[in-house]
Amino acid sequence: MLISVKNLTKVYKTYQRGSSFKETVKSLFVRKPLYVHALKGISFGIEKGEWVGVLGPNGAGKSTTLKILTGILYPSGGTVDVMGYIPWQDRKKYVAKIGAVFGQKSQLLWDIPPIDAFYLNKAIYAIPDREFQRIMAHMVELLDLKDVIRKPTRQLSLGERMKCEFVMAMLHQPEIVFLDEPTIGLDVIAKDKIREFILEMNKKGVTFILTTHDLSDIEHLARRVIVVNHGEIVFDDTITTLRRHWGEKKIIAVSTVYPLPDLTRPGVTVTKRISDYQAELELDLAVYELNKFIALVNKSSTIRDLSVQEPPIEETIKVLYKT
């Protein structure tokens, strides 16, 4: 097991403060402590080369988990073993073997070109010259950054900057890379390029752990999903199982030659009645079989067109978040 997390807990101490002027003044002298249980004993394991997505609403505990795994924070309890290291205790040795990209925190230097920041990382990680040049050239080619790395960072687009963040995080060839919202705010083309790059690196054996709000990142990249909510793991399995978690449902779009029959019956929920000849509905296969539904519609109205789709993953996630 590359990463082993057992009964991880984290409690933050914050202070309650009112919003009125009186309460604000009072808080200057007396503050009521508030203990936030960010993680309530989570456990999971990750194998080498895995691609894991960590999902959760704001404040669920996913970033706290990531910060403990990267050695940034001390936990309040539990154990973590990553490649034989305890991240917060063996921090210096440990972080030399990992990389991290934070979508909202840049490692680049705003007024100077990314290549200068790369050279700073070269010195910090003591990367030999020849190796540095080889790795940088390879990544610059993969991410199409040839004309970018010598321009001041402030002149780069968000997508170009994010690609450079990946180079920064991977120059020292880490075994595990932690990604915190890496595609936030990016356009489709930039997202695709970054996803291609990540998949390429994953093929080479790099383990990726991703926290995101963007479900398309998870659908495109991760094979396994961990859903965290209220500091607990509420789901830990594959994307396919995640979809099934919502039930054996399908989204059906149907158009017919003759008017549609009355479709009200157990297992069928009409979500949109576009016209007498066209509708969108949700079919619960456990209650009403697909071939039975097709036969029903075709017999009474003659099907012109019919599409069957998986339910959007967002719906599944919403259900999990509410649990």
Next chain:
Amino acid sequence: MKNNIRIYLVGAKTALASRMAYRGDFFMSMLIMLLVEMAAPVITILIYQNGATFPGWNMYEALLIQGVFLLGKGIAYPFFFGIVWNTIERVQNGTFDLLLIKPKSVLFMAIVTGFDAEDLGKLVGGVALFTLALSRLPAPEPGAWLQFMVLFTITLMVMFGYGLVLAGLGIVWIGNFRVYEIFESITSFGLYPTAIFSKSLQTIITLVIPVAILGSVPATVLLGRPSPGTLGAVGVSLLFLLFSLGFWRWMLKKYTSVGG
């Protein structure tokens, strides 16, 4: 060690390049830093030109103390005191985490990424004032120079200690730049000969809070009239450095990052 020096030089080079991206602002900031720090020596010159004095000290002796004080700041501020603003700003905007994911000590990374090029103006001012005052005074003996070098090294260590305390406070006292102003007010006592203050204040700034060591204590050995309590000041300074290192580590352990 060799690798750390290399990292520091690359960090300083990138900080300089960053700052020089706006040349006009860079030179203007350096000049302002120099002028601000020159305020106290200019006032001292005006006092002496109007017939008043610091009792027992001639103008160049007083200027030498201020030159040493400014020289200490001139070395500390650009080269390692940047940990203060660097830490306060990074904790406030959440990028302190980025220092923790580097395979070096957080303190070292805070120094490397906190190189403050515009404070080189203070160094220029310090060297100029120190040289000017010294050129108008009898040349110190080699032994005095040796004692000065030792004491001045301790001055820099104390400055480093203050940096650690202020940066440590910045970790738990988020966004509080006022601590720096308190530091400036307290240490400004170091600009003047310790002997001009009352006995109780002399004791406080020599043996309780290491302030006299920032200017008066090292300068007076060059003048051949060491401050009373020099040895005590050295002991207090070393204890202060130990305390500040412990304080920094304690504060770092309290670091809770920001949400996200």
